[in-house]
Amino acid sequence: MKQNNIETVYSGIGGYEKIEGIVETFYGYVKENPILIPLFPDDLTETMHKQTLFLTQFFGGPRLYEAERGHPMLRRRHLPFPITPSARDEWLACMKLALIENQVEEPYYTEMIERMTLTANHMMNTPES
Numbered sequence: 001m002k003q004n005n006i007e008t009v010y011s012g013i014g015g016y017e018k019i020e021g022i023v024e025t026f027y028g029y030v031k032e033n034p035i036l037i038p039l040f041p042d043d044l045t046e047t048m049h050k051q052t053l054f055l056t057q058f059f060g061g062p063r064l065y066e067a068e069r070g071h072p073m074l075r076r077r078h079l080p081f082p083i084t085p086s087a088r089d090e091w092l093a094c095m096k097l098a099l100i101e102n103q104v105e106e107p108y109y110t111e112m113i114e115r116m117t118l119t120a121n122h123m124m125n126t127p128e129s
């Protein structure tokens with residue numbers, strides 16, 4: 001998909017199926033992560049669905065998240081969960097592995113990690129205990 005004639009990250013990496021693959025691999029790592037997993041519900045089905053919609057929209061694809069869940073307000077939606085600097089680091093580490101495992105190549109890898117790092121920094125709401 002092109003917007004304003006500029007290729008989006010979403011289309012560049014391979015669209016919806018690629019996002020689905022990344023999300024599946026990512027939550028596989030989250031499940032194994034002792035810092036992250038206590039924050040998440042036992043059943044990750046809905047979480048994975050929401051994240052697939054969000055990342056599609058975030059990287060320039062159709063605005064699926066907004067259509068289903070309204071304005072993202074991500075910081076507000078994360079406030080119920082204590083997100084420490086180490087939770088931020090672990091989240092990003094899982095995402096890096098997921099991108100690599102799904103063969104996301106440059107320049108998309110760097111672009112995606114940079115944008116998600118900014119968002120992850122914004123999600124921190126609790127000092128390290």
Ligand code: HEM
Pocket residue numbers: 036039040041046047050051054069074077078081083087088089091092116117119120121123124
């Ligand atoms: C910094 C570390 C982060 C932690 C520990 C974290 C943790 C969580 C948790 C526990 C939930 C609730 C799960 C659920 O409602 O099913 C959640 C939801 C969500 N997270 Fe994160 N998150 C982090 C960063 C991010 C980042 C960087 C993004 C986007 C790039 C993101 C996007 C989302 C989305 C879209 C939802 C679903 C919101 C909703 O519609 O309810 N998160 N996250």
